[in-house]
Amino acid sequence: MEEEEPSFHPVDGDLRRWAGFIIGTGIYDGGVFEIEIILPRKFPYEPPKVIWKTNIWHPNIFQKNVCVNILGKDWLPTMSMAGVVETLRNLLNYPNPNSPLNTEAARQMNRNLEEFSKTAKEYVKKYATWDRLKK
Template structure:
């Protein structure tokens, strides 16, 4: 009888040592299991045990950024889905809605975030920024002004920047 009690005590102690699954992790697991992403988006988990930190790679198949490859880091905190994930672009790119530090101007990552939105919503929003850059809500004012004034010149600057060239004294990453 004493042996049974000591075994139960050991099991209980082992159970306490297991990391608890947070509400954020449960929600992320649900979001990931329901994902239906297009072939233009790939996911990468540097640490498969850490589903709260991952990357996606977007490879647009049309628009100004066609054939580029853009990596975004997702960092999801424990308040997800009540707070949006922190998302940053890894490369320095010439885009009206992405600044040179990788910050992204996407309304659902800021003031329009709602807990009913999912990771899928963010991925679709990011992909849409490459199909239709928004010059009316810029983080990179120079790129936005370029897009507003002269779409042809903007297209040339995007192409040059994607090749890893310098535009107006700023060296961009080859994507």
């Protein structure tokens, strides 16, 4: 299995439900993050729902939800599945503590970036491994 590029596939042949993973970079380097993307009936006129299945210490990802404007008010019908996946990859590199879902992570990121990075890396080691993905 390629361990660098994201990989997604339809769930049980359902082209509206996609499951896969993204490999972390930056402070999430080497982490394997399981994600499900659900396309609404009106896709691409409505944004998909993203379910982040792997525990992560991140200001914009909390309890399986993802907060990024492109999946809400800034969604455009020209966006593709590849664009959604790339947005999620970029969110790992550029967390936005000013628009948090996880206020604790955002607070820690703003007050002590070194401690935030340490906690994020601990989550990667504990939750975001190939072994956990295969279970």
